[in-house]
Amino acid sequence: MLSLLVLTMDPALSRGLEEARGGGVDVEVVSDVAALFAGLAERPRTATFVSRSVPHVDVALVERLAAEPTVGALLLSSPAATLEGALLAERVGARASLIEPVEPRELVERLATVADEGPTVDFPDVGDLPGTTTIVGESPAMAPVFALVARAAPSPSTVLVTGESGTGKELVARALHEHGERPDGPFVAINCAAIPETLLESELFGHEKGAFTGAVARRAGRFEQAHGGTLFLDEIGDMSPVLQAKVLRALEERAVERVGGSESRPVDVRVVAATHTDLRAAIEAGRFREDLYYRLAVVEIGLPPLRERRGDVRLLALHFGARFARVHRRPVRAITGEALRRLEAESWPGNVRELRNVMDRAVLLSSGGVVRAGALRLGRAAPRASAGAGADVPSGYPASTPLARVEADHIARVLADRGGQIGAAAEVLGIHRNTLARKIREYGIDPGRGGQTP
Amino acid sequence: MRPDDPHRLTYDAVDRLLPELDELRPLRARLLAEARPEAGRRWSGSGLLDTAGRWRTDPAGLLGGVEALAADEARHTAEVWRCVAEALCRAEAADPAGAARRFLDAAALEEGRDRAGPAAAYADAAVRALEADPIPDPLVRSRALRRRARARRALARHEEALTDYEAAGAVSRAAGDVQGGAEAAVGAGNVMEDQGRWAEAEVWYRRALALLDAEGAEGPRPERMHALFNLHVVLRSRGDVAASVPLLEEARRVAGALGDDTARPFLDNALGQLLMARGEGGGAGRHFRDALAMAEGARARVTIRLNLAETLLAEGRSLDAAEEARRAEAEAITGHVHDRLPEAYRLLGRVAAAEANPDAFVLFERALALVDRTGLPDVERARTLQAYAEAMERLGDDDRAGSLRQASEAAYRELGIEYPRSAWVDRHGPDDTASRPQDHHPPENPDTRESDET
Known part of the structure; x- marks a missing residue:
C-alpha cells in the first residue's frame, strides 16, 4: 500500500485526504513539525508532503527532512511560486514544488506518479561490495x-x-x-x-x-x-x-x-x-x-564503450550506488525501476566514469533512502563558462529574431524537458544555476509550469 | 572543426600567443567564456586535473563576435574619453578640483570593468591635477588618493597603496573629514590583510572605528559597517570567533539601517564562513549561494565561489567542488582577479588529492608557478606550499610532503607567522578556539569589504 505522510494546516486539504484513505492509499495528516518527525520515525513512507506555511518549516528543516531515510519522495508546497522555493526544491531533490492551496486529488496523483517509478531495486549489501579496483561487468x-x-x-x-x-x-x-x-x-x-x-x-x-x-x-x-x-x-x-x-x-x-x-x-x-x-x-x-x-x-x-555494454549499466549503477552511499555515509539503499530505465537509455559518452559521477551525485541528492529519476543529473553538457545552443540544433528562427528570444525559448524548452528542475536544466545548458535563475527572472519564464514563457 | 576538437588552440596557447595588451582583454574574456574541454579529455583520467587553460578555444567564433565586442568597447572608451576631455576643460578653466573629479570618474569607469591599471593611471592623473592647486580641496585630494590606493592594491602594489591610504588619512584628519579618514583606515587595513599582516590590519580597523566614535557618529554610516565587517573577518580568522560574532551582527544591523543591498554579498559570505568555522556546511553553502546570487564584481564572485567550493569539498562533494573551483578560475581569468588563481588551483589540487589522484601535484606546481610569475604576496607561496605538503601527505608521498612542509614553514617564518595548523584554518578560522593561541596566525584571504567611492 502507498503511504503518504502530510504536514499541513489547511483543513480543506486534511478533509479531502480523509476521503482518499482506503483507496489503496494510507494517508496520515499531521499539523506540526514534532508530529511529522514522530510519523517518520514510525515507518518508511512512499512520499512525504510538507507545507512550508506551517510554523517552523524553514530551509534548514526542509534540508534536514530531505536527509531522513524514511521520508520517501519529498513533496513541498508554498503559498507562492518563488525562485527561492524552486531552488530549494531542486537542491534537496524534492519531487515536486506545489503552489497552495493544494488540491487533495493533485496530491494523490503525485503519489501515484511516485509509485509509478516501479519497484525499487536494492543496492548490494556493503559486505558484498567488490573492491574499488574490481572490474564490474557481465555483458x-x-x-x-x-x-x-x-x-x-x-x-x-x-x-x-x-x-x-x-x-x-x-x-x-x-x-x-x-x-x-x-x-x-x-x-x-x-x-x-x-x-x-x-x-x-x-x-x-x-x-x-x-x-x-x-x-x-x-x-x-x-x-x-x-x-x-x-x-x-x-x-x-x-x-x-x-x-x-x-x-x-x-x-x-x-x-x-x-x-x-x-x-x-x-x-x-x-x-x-x-x-x-x-x-x-x-x-x-x-x-x-x-x-x-x-x-x-x-x-x-x-575496452568496449559503455553503450556497447548495455546489461552492465544496471550492474554498475547498483555497484556505484552502494559504494557512494557508504563513502558519503548517506542512508540510501535502493534505486527505482524508472531511474534504472533512464540510466539504461543514456548513450554515456563519458562511459563508466560518467555513470559513476551521475551515481555519486544522485546518492548525495536523494532523499528517503531511494535514488529516484529526479535525482539523476543526466545529459550533462560540456562544461563551459557561458551558455550556448548546441551546434546540432537547427535554429528554425527567422534571421530577424532577436537573440534574447531564441535564448528564452531554448531555456523554456530545456526546463520543460527537465520537469522544471532548475539544476538539471542548468547542467544541460552548461551554465550555473544562478545564471539560469537570473535569466529565468529576466525572461519571465515560469519554471513551475514546465518552463513556459508568458 | 568541432568546438571541442583537440586541434583547436588551448586557452594557454592563446595566452602565450597574444601580446599583453589591455585592449585585448575583451577578446581573451570571450575566448575563455566560450572555451570547452577537449572531448577526448573530458572524461579521461586527466580531466580532474584540467584547468581552464587546457580548454579549447573557438577563434572562428571570436571572429564572428568581433564587431559586437568592438562596439561595446567603443561605448566604454567614449565614456572614458568624455571624462578626460571634460577634465581638461576644467583644468583650462582653472578648476583643478573639477578636473580631478572627472579623472576620478574615468577611474571609476575603468574599475567597473575590473581594469585596475587604467584606473590607477586616471586616479594618478586626478592627484596630479590637484597639485596645480596651491590650496587643494582636501576632500577631493583624499578621495583621489584613496581611489589610487585602491587601484594600486588591486595591482598588488601594496607599499604604494599603503602610502596613499596613509596620506589620504592625514589629509582627511587635517580637514576634519571623519568619513574620509575612516575609509582610508579601512583601506590601509585591507592592504595589511592582503599581505598576511593581521595584527596591523586589526589596528587600522580599530583606528577607523575610533575615528567614528570620537566624532560621536554612532548612527548608520557605511564606513562603520566596513570597519566592523573587516574587523570581524580579522578576529574570526585569528581564532577569536566569539569576539568576532557581535561585530558581524552589528555590521549587518548597520547595513540594514542603511538599506545598503550592495553589502549583502559580503555579509552573506562572512556568515557562510562563520558557519563553516562552526562545522555547519549546509548552512554555510546556503549563505554562499545567496551571496553569489547578489554579487556583481568579479573579485567578489570569485571569492564566494571559492568559499562555496570549499564547503562542497568539506561535505565530500568533490565533483561539485571541482566544478565550482573551475568556475571561479574562469571568472578570475576573465575578470583579471589573478591573485585568486593560486587558491583556485590549490582547491583543485586538494580535490584531486582527495580523489587519490597521484598527479595532483600538477595543480600545486601551477599555483607556485603563477605566484612566482605574477609577484603575488609571499603569503600565497607559503599557503600553496602548505596545501601542497598536506596533499602529498594524503597521497602517501611522505618524502615530498616533508620537504614541502619545511619549505612552507620557512616561508611562513620569513613572514613572521607561526606555521598554521591547516590551510582550512587559514581561510576560515579555527573550530577549537579555546586551545589556540591568539596571535601570529596566517592571514585571512582578503574577503574584505571596501567602501565604494563614487
Whole structure:
C-alpha cells in the first residue's frame, strides 16, 4: 500500500485526504513539525508532503527532512511560486514544488506518479561490495576483456590498453597487476596528458639535487618507484616525441637515468600503457613512434564503450550506488525501476566514469533512502563558462529574431524537458544555476509550469 | 572543426600567443567564456586535473563576435574619453578640483570593468591635477588618493597603496573629514590583510572605528559597517570567533539601517564562513549561494565561489567542488582577479588529492608557478606550499610532503607567522578556539569589504 505522510494546516486539504484513505492509499495528516518527525520515525513512507506555511518549516528543516531515510519522495508546497522555493526544491531533490492551496486529488496523483517509478531495486549489501579496483561487468562485450586480462596477467609482457575515455583502463591495469607475478609490489600510475612537458621527464625518471630550479633534493621518478611492481603510463599517446624516445630506451635497457644525473639505475617494472587516441593514426601522422608502439603493444586489450555494454549499466549503477552511499555515509539503499530505465537509455559518452559521477551525485541528492529519476543529473553538457545552443540544433528562427528570444525559448524548452528542475536544466545548458535563475527572472519564464514563457 | 576538437588552440596557447595588451582583454574574456574541454579529455583520467587553460578555444567564433565586442568597447572608451576631455576643460578653466573629479570618474569607469591599471593611471592623473592647486580641496585630494590606493592594491602594489591610504588619512584628519579618514583606515587595513599582516590590519580597523566614535557618529554610516565587517573577518580568522560574532551582527544591523543591498554579498559570505568555522556546511553553502546570487564584481564572485567550493569539498562533494573551483578560475581569468588563481588551483589540487589522484601535484606546481610569475604576496607561496605538503601527505608521498612542509614553514617564518595548523584554518578560522593561541596566525584571504567611492 502507498503511504503518504502530510504536514499541513489547511483543513480543506486534511478533509479531502480523509476521503482518499482506503483507496489503496494510507494517508496520515499531521499539523506540526514534532508530529511529522514522530510519523517518520514510525515507518518508511512512499512520499512525504510538507507545507512550508506551517510554523517552523524553514530551509534548514526542509534540508534536514530531505536527509531522513524514511521520508520517501519529498513533496513541498508554498503559498507562492518563488525562485527561492524552486531552488530549494531542486537542491534537496524534492519531487515536486506545489503552489497552495493544494488540491487533495493533485496530491494523490503525485503519489501515484511516485509509485509509478516501479519497484525499487536494492543496492548490494556493503559486505558484498567488490573492491574499488574490481572490474564490474557481465555483458558479452566484456568477455574478451576478462579473457585477455586472465591470459596476460601472469606474464611479464608489456600491455597496451585502449578504449574511449572513462572506460576503465586503469582498472584493467590494476587487475593485471593484482593478478600478475608481483601483486605485492607497488602499482604506480602516471597520467602523461595531465603533466606539463617540463615536469613529466622529472616525474618519470626522477632528478638529482640541483638539476633544475626547484630540484631542492634528489628524487626517484615513477619508474624507480614502481621497481618490483607495475608502472601504468596513462594517456601515453599525448607524450612528446622526445620523451617517447626516453621511455623506449628505459624499456629496452630496463634502466633509467635521473634528470641531471649520469648514473644508469636498473629498474625491474612491468609497464602497462593506455590511450584513448588511435595510436596507429598517430604513427601515420608522425606524432607517435612506431617502435615504441610495438614495444608497448605486446598484448593489446581494447575496452568496449559503455553503450556497447548495455546489461552492465544496471550492474554498475547498483555497484556505484552502494559504494557512494557508504563513502558519503548517506542512508540510501535502493534505486527505482524508472531511474534504472533512464540510466539504461543514456548513450554515456563519458562511459563508466560518467555513470559513476551521475551515481555519486544522485546518492548525495536523494532523499528517503531511494535514488529516484529526479535525482539523476543526466545529459550533462560540456562544461563551459557561458551558455550556448548546441551546434546540432537547427535554429528554425527567422534571421530577424532577436537573440534574447531564441535564448528564452531554448531555456523554456530545456526546463520543460527537465520537469522544471532548475539544476538539471542548468547542467544541460552548461551554465550555473544562478545564471539560469537570473535569466529565468529576466525572461519571465515560469519554471513551475514546465518552463513556459508568458 | 568541432568546438571541442583537440586541434583547436588551448586557452594557454592563446595566452602565450597574444601580446599583453589591455585592449585585448575583451577578446581573451570571450575566448575563455566560450572555451570547452577537449572531448577526448573530458572524461579521461586527466580531466580532474584540467584547468581552464587546457580548454579549447573557438577563434572562428571570436571572429564572428568581433564587431559586437568592438562596439561595446567603443561605448566604454567614449565614456572614458568624455571624462578626460571634460577634465581638461576644467583644468583650462582653472578648476583643478573639477578636473580631478572627472579623472576620478574615468577611474571609476575603468574599475567597473575590473581594469585596475587604467584606473590607477586616471586616479594618478586626478592627484596630479590637484597639485596645480596651491590650496587643494582636501576632500577631493583624499578621495583621489584613496581611489589610487585602491587601484594600486588591486595591482598588488601594496607599499604604494599603503602610502596613499596613509596620506589620504592625514589629509582627511587635517580637514576634519571623519568619513574620509575612516575609509582610508579601512583601506590601509585591507592592504595589511592582503599581505598576511593581521595584527596591523586589526589596528587600522580599530583606528577607523575610533575615528567614528570620537566624532560621536554612532548612527548608520557605511564606513562603520566596513570597519566592523573587516574587523570581524580579522578576529574570526585569528581564532577569536566569539569576539568576532557581535561585530558581524552589528555590521549587518548597520547595513540594514542603511538599506545598503550592495553589502549583502559580503555579509552573506562572512556568515557562510562563520558557519563553516562552526562545522555547519549546509548552512554555510546556503549563505554562499545567496551571496553569489547578489554579487556583481568579479573579485567578489570569485571569492564566494571559492568559499562555496570549499564547503562542497568539506561535505565530500568533490565533483561539485571541482566544478565550482573551475568556475571561479574562469571568472578570475576573465575578470583579471589573478591573485585568486593560486587558491583556485590549490582547491583543485586538494580535490584531486582527495580523489587519490597521484598527479595532483600538477595543480600545486601551477599555483607556485603563477605566484612566482605574477609577484603575488609571499603569503600565497607559503599557503600553496602548505596545501601542497598536506596533499602529498594524503597521497602517501611522505618524502615530498616533508620537504614541502619545511619549505612552507620557512616561508611562513620569513613572514613572521607561526606555521598554521591547516590551510582550512587559514581561510576560515579555527573550530577549537579555546586551545589556540591568539596571535601570529596566517592571514585571512582578503574577503574584505571596501567602501565604494563614487
